[in-house]
Amino acid sequence: MTRTYYGLDIGGTKIELVACGDSLEVGYRRRVTTPTQDYAEFLDTVDALVRSADEELDATCDAVGVGLPGVVDRATGQQLSSNVPALTGRQVGQDLQARLQRPLHLGNDLQCFALSEAHGGAAEGYASMFGAILGTGAGGGYCIEGRLIAGYNGIAGEWGHWGVPASLLAKYELPLLDCACGLRGCLERYVSGSGLAMIHRHLGGGALEASAVVDRVRHDDSTALRALEVHRDLLGHAFASLVMALDPHVIVLGGGLSKFEPLYRDLPDAIAAHLFKGMRVPPILPPKFGDAGGARGAALLARQHGTAP
Incomplete structure (x- = not known):
């Protein structure tokens, strides 16, 4: 009997739902805009998206996987999300379970992207991989032999909330920016897509988006061109830190900036500039399943955990 799994990727800009079978081939896909400020509207949007898929596919899925942005307080179950503020302080899993009334399995949206690319994706066959998202925010996930390493707090891969060195801020005369996570100077504010636009404005440009x-x-x-040069150096430092901390065999890019082809040509040298002599830069690859493969990863999460919540 063929089973159907829904995967939901909750991002700061869009919510994507895909429907997959046991082979994880995507047979249905739909995107809607993320309500970032109104929690009731967020729940209504997800509920409507799932019900619409049921109607169009003329079936009810066996399980739903959801990739949520941010982290969960494991003591209270409350979400902290800088990119979707409406979720912060809410027990999102419990509330979605009550709405959808079907087996539900939660993960981190960035980690789901990495999991997807490690299974049949660009990182298939590599001993370890890091999936790095460069979209509205910046973060990622780390897999070893195809197994997601979530960590003690479940936040492994949150490189976007490492701090930018004061020396780099001074080099480019960049401001020390507050982050919605509660910290200051987080890489996410500078190397994400929105960070690239911020750098452009700081240099006198007027771009609102990457x-x-x-x-x-x-x-x-x-x-x-100058904004891109500054951004590339900051991103090179960030990825060099990833290499020194985790030494992945490959880095797969996701998010909107992963579509910018010159990144794959220029990033290796930008990373190498921040590594000591003798260290190799791992391959930097585009995603096989598109810039938002997290939805497929969420469906994989649902399949791995089975149909029991």
């Missing part, structure tokens, strides 16, 4: 900076780079705009 895509606008990339478009201007393609037209040889000097401010955009």
Whole structure:
């Protein structure tokens, strides 16, 4: 009997639902905008997205996997999410379970992306991999032999909340920015897609989104090219720190910036500049399942845990 698993990837910009069978081939996909400020609207949106999939597929799935942004307080079950503030302080898993009335399995959205790419994705066959998201925020997940390493607090891979060195902030005269996580100077504020746009504005440009900076780079705009240069150096430092901390055999990029092809050409040198002599930079690869493969990873999470909550 063929089973159906839904995977939900909750991001700071969009919510994506995919439906997969046991082979994890995606047979259905739909995206909607994420309600980031209103929790009731968020629950309604997820509920409607799942019910719509049921109707269009004329079936009810066997289990749902959900990749949530941020971290869960394991003592209270409450969520902390800088990219979707409406979730912070809420028991999201419990509330979604009450709404959907079916087996539900929660994971971190970034870790789900890594899990997907480690199973049949760009990192298939590598002994270890790091999936690094560069989207609205910055974070990722770490897998060894295809097994997700979540860590003691379940936050392994949250490199976006490491701090930017004061020396790099001073080098480029960048401000020390507050982060919604409660810390200051988090890498996420500088190396994510929104971080690239911030750097462009800081240099006198007017881009509100990373895509606008990339478009201007393609037209040889000097401010955009300088913003990309600064961003590349900061990202090179961040990934060099990943290499020294985890030494993954491959890094797979996700998020909107993963579509920018020059990254794969230029990042190795930018990383090497922050490593000591003799260290090799691992391959930097684009994702096989697109910039938002976390939904497939969430479906894989549901399949791995079976149909019992």
